[in-house]
Amino acid sequence: MASYAYWNNKGGVGKSFLCYFSAAEYAEKHPDADVYVIDLCPQANVSETILGGQVTGAKALEQLTSESPRRTIAGYLEARLSSPFQKLDDVTPFVSEPHYTNRKSPSNLKLVCGDNLVELLSEAIRQASQLALPADAWRRVLMWVADLVAQLRQISGTRDSFFFIDCNPSFSVYTQQALLAADSVIVPFTPDDSSRRGIANVAALLYGIADAHGSAYTRLSFSGRADEHGIQLPKLRYFVNNRVTMYEGKPSKAFAAASKAIKDTVDGIYSKKKSIFHNPSKKPSAGFFDIPDNHSANIVCALTGTPLSKLKAGPHEIRGERIQVNKGPLDRYKEALTKFVQAL
Numbered sequence: 001m002a003s004y005a006y007w008n009n010k011g012g013v014g015k016s017f018l019c020y021f022s023a024a025e026y027a028e029k030h031p032d033a034d035v036y037v038i039d040l041c042p043q044a045n046v047s048e049t050i051l052g053g054q055v056t057g058a059k060a061l062e063q064l065t066s067e068s069p070r071r072t073i074a075g076y077l078e079a080r081l082s083s084p085f086q087k088l089d090d091v092t093p094f095v096s097e098p099h100y101t102n103r104k105s106p107s108n109l110k111l112v113c114g115d116n117l118v119e120l121l122s123e124a125i126r127q128a129s130q131l132a133l134p135a136d137a138w139r140r141v142l143m144w145v146a147d148l149v150a151q152l153r154q155i156s157g158t159r160d161s162f163f164f165i166d167c168n169p170s171f172s173v174y175t176q177q178a179l180l181a182a183d184s185v186i187v188p189f190t191p192d193d194s195s196r197r198g199i200a201n202v203a204a205l206l207y208g209i210a211d212a213h214g215s216a217y218t219r220l221s222f223s224g225r226a227d228e229h230g231i232q233l234p235k236l237r238y239f240v241n242n243r244v245t246m247y248e249g250k251p252s253k254a255f256a257a258a259s260k261a262i263k264d265t266v267d268g269i270y271s272k273k274k275s276i277f278h279n280p281s282k283k284p285s286a287g288f289f290d291i292p293d294n295h296s297a298n299i300v301c302a303l304t305g306t307p308l309s310k311l312k313a314g315p316h317e318i319r320g321e322r323i324q325v326n327k328g329p330l331d332r333y334k335e336a337l338t339k340f341v342q343a344l
Contacts, residue, residue: 003149003163004344005182005234009205010198011169013188014242016045017298018291018337022186023164024050024307025341027106033160036095036110036152038145039073040178044114045302046166051111052102053305055319060101064113071096074115076148077125077174084128085140091151102305112148114166118174126173139229142173145181169198171205176222179206184237184278191241191258196265199239203269206233207276237278239266240340241290263288289340294333296325308334 006019019037027035039047044061051057069075076094094112098105129141145165153161167178179185187202189195204210208221226233241259263285274280279287300316300323301308313327 001153001161002184002344003165003182004184004186004237005165005167005179006186006188007167007169007175007179007202008187008189008195008198009169009171009201010189010195013190013195013198014291014298015169015188016041016043016166017049017302018186018188018240018242019164019166020046020049021301021308021337022341022344023109024106025309025338026162026164026344027109028307028309029341030160030162031106031108033108033162034110034152034156035106035108036112036149036161036163038112038148038163038165038178038181039114040118040145040174041114041166041168042116042119043168044116047111047114049302049305050098050102050105050109051096051113051305052098052104054303056102057305060098061113064096065115065117069093070115070117072113072115072117073145074117074121076112077118077121077144080141080144081121081124081128084131085134085137087147087151091148092155094148095152104304104306104310106307119172122172122174125177129173136229138225139231142177142180142226142229143231145174145177149181171201171222179234180226180231182234185234186238186240187236188240188242189262191255191262193258193261196258196262199262200265200269202236203276207273209269209272209276233276235278236276236284238340238343239284239288241288259288259290289336289343291336291340292329292332294329296323297330297333299323300325308337 006015023035023037048057048061051060064071079088096111098111099107129138131137149163165178165182167175208223267283267285270284277284303318313325313330316323
């Protein structure tokens, strides 16, 4: 049983699709386990894909947000706001089974759907965490999503349960709740300097590790407060180099150079504090995953809610547009992503 949070402080790095692929692939490979996706990104991209894609998924998402209570993560958080320091007796009203909406989805894949209301709830959640009483108000509120994970594990009973949590790029209070519900953090990135800065912010925001200038602002760090309340932070597990441009089977020189700068940054963080990494005995750069770019496959999967393992090469007609998925790039893409999931 494990829980993975997908997070980078930079958006647009393919985080939600990687989360979707990982969960769907894991569910297919482990049919006797319960695989949960908890969508803490207000855009709900991973939810829309799981529910069936742009048309079917959007309609299903609208239905889930219209129920009372909302069958979404926002519905759960809203229920917790009404009694911030007591766990809910029943969390099943906030869980959906996408297989009934999207027959391509594995039947053991379950979803706590994303919801843009989360952004509107964030200030109320933050204020609840700042209440003077009880003395541990911050800890109790920040552990709401961890409570949800624990209760879902109880519901799964003797079945193994695995959790894939999609996070918003921001470090808002609901992102903090998501990260504290995870054992491990998966950091997707694209090979560019903005991703490198995003990863540096992951270390600063979550663990209080920053350069000389930033260290002045990390004295009141999230990690320090978590430590005061006896909360264990998740470990950095894998860094996934997404959308790599390949040349003769290897990353192009430009992408390789950008990736090296990111590896140097991550190894620099490792040199400052090895204990925040899942495997502290090994330099993290040695275990980076390179995922080749395959924009066509991403589009078809996202718009149709098709797990990558079920995607076929060839032309696909989607809303009047013809999208060609070529076999060679698709096979290499599947191979790279499958290798990543096998490592989880």
